[in-house]
Amino acid sequence: MQQSYNTAPVLYLNTLEHEGKQFIRLWYKPDHRITKLLKDSDAVKYSKTYKCYVTHKTPEAIELLHRNFQGVALVDTRYLNRPKRLRPAMGAVITSGNLQAEPLAKLPELPIIRLQPLEHEGKTLIQISFAFNELLYKTLKCSSCCQWLEEPRCFAVSTEATSLHQLLDDVQGTAQVWLASTMHIRDMGIMRRLWEQTYSKTASYVTCPLPYLEKLYLLNYSLNTIRTYHSLLLRFLNGHSEGLEVINGFGTQEINEYHRQMVQSQKYSFSLINQSINAVKFYFHRVLGRHTLDLSQIERPEKPHRLPTVLSKEEVKRILLATDNLKHRCMLQLLYSGGLRISEVINLRLTDVQSGRNMLLIRGGKGKKDRTTLLSQRLLESLRAYYKVYRPKVWLFEGQQGGQYTVESLRNVFRAAREKAAVRTKATPHTLRHSFATHLLEQGTDLRYIQTLLGHRSSKTTEIYTHVTSYALDKITSPLDNL
DSSP states (O other), X not given: OOOOTTTSOEEEEEXXXXXXXXXXXXXXXXXXXXXXXXXXXXXXXXXXXXXXXXXXXXXXXXXXXXXXXXTTOEEEOTTTSOOOOOOOTTOOOOOOSOOOOOSOOBOOOOOEXXXXXXXXXXXXXXXXXXXXXXXXXXXXXXXXXXXXXXXXXXXXXXXXXXXHHHHHHXXXXXXXXXXXXXXXXOOHHHHHHHHHTTBOOOTXXXXXXXXXXXXXXXXXXXXXXXXXXXXXXXXXHHTOXXXXXXXXXXXXXXXXXXXXXXXXXXXXXXXXXXXXXXXXXXXXXXXXXXXXXXXXXXXXXXXXXXXXXXXXXXXXXXXXXXXXXXXXXXXXXXXXXXXXXXXXXXXXXXXXXXXXXXXXXXOSOTTSOOEEEEOOHHHHHHHHHHHHHHOOSSBSSBOTTSSBOOHHHHHHHHHXXXXXXXXXXXXXXXXXXXXXXXXXXXXXXXXXXXXXXXXXXXXXXXXXXXXXXXXXXXXOOOGGGGO
């Protein structure tokens, strides 16, 4: 007699993914009749891996199950196509719900033209390089500031600021202008246009006030700091729709509210938010002259105490041996052997390698400070072999077309070496500097000497490496081992 709907056993169908393929897992409360039918079925197999019966996830297989178990069990497919529910690895965050959207919209990507110095007939010009684009070619050909040079077969402009302003006017909406690392522009008006060329200029767009950039430049801030302050103030100005005149009258409350929203968005590091506060503070105090505005009470997020990533000596060795290119290996060795920053490596000149004193001279490091650091004998041998092959002229490491090696190229060299060496630790070129300091500390080097080699102004900055070193930890026994 056929069982009623309420008393019949149930065969549940669940999705099972195995080696990228979809199957059906069959689950049921122990029932000898269901087990016998599954054993006798040619379309169903028992999986020793998953310890259950499985079948292919196809309409035909599902229809066959319905037919075979008619009058014996109910085939339940409610769980078959249920979407997978995963717990987020990083949890969930509840915000206030009034977070500010990103105020600076970007333009669509345009062709790139690259400006770099060019010596031509005894004059210094600016070469314009680009992947051939018919519209861009016609634009430059019709430009009043560009000239076509037959011998190097390229467009060029003079080094006068008016020529660069005209070039930016002519290619606006057609191309984006990039500078080679060997281009040094002191005109803040040109730099402002270059830094803001990728943003959409709507009717409400507010450009960064030029006196702000000029003040930073005259006070001898580094170009990297000026660019950072520019981008952060530009975001602040365009994060409000009231217009520049109203923004200039803001008080502590409006500035606090803006940065509070940056914190809640969780898109920005606390260091960047503190830099934003500094950039806005500089604008109100040093440019607008609103010294009565007490910005000392601005709420600053506390910087989290994060330990630097450090590679083991074995991982460093694998990375250094991963590249067969002599120039690339020398640059990676420099990052580690002297604890150099990536910018300090590409700014090295031939005369900075002082082999007679076994020292490297670092000029204009972070904070515009000069210092000396170690010159490894193994590195010196590599540099001598490198010089015989490459014969650099001014800079210790030069690009294929001459001039300084670029930061991005060195990052790519490190990334390729790390991947080839199969080092799983997430590392950057700066990780080699952290590893240099940590390994010196583990060798018993005094912290004061490490501070000098790294160029740290405060010993507190160097003390962070005491938290990541394994020095003397092997002599400490965990209480768990004594139970």
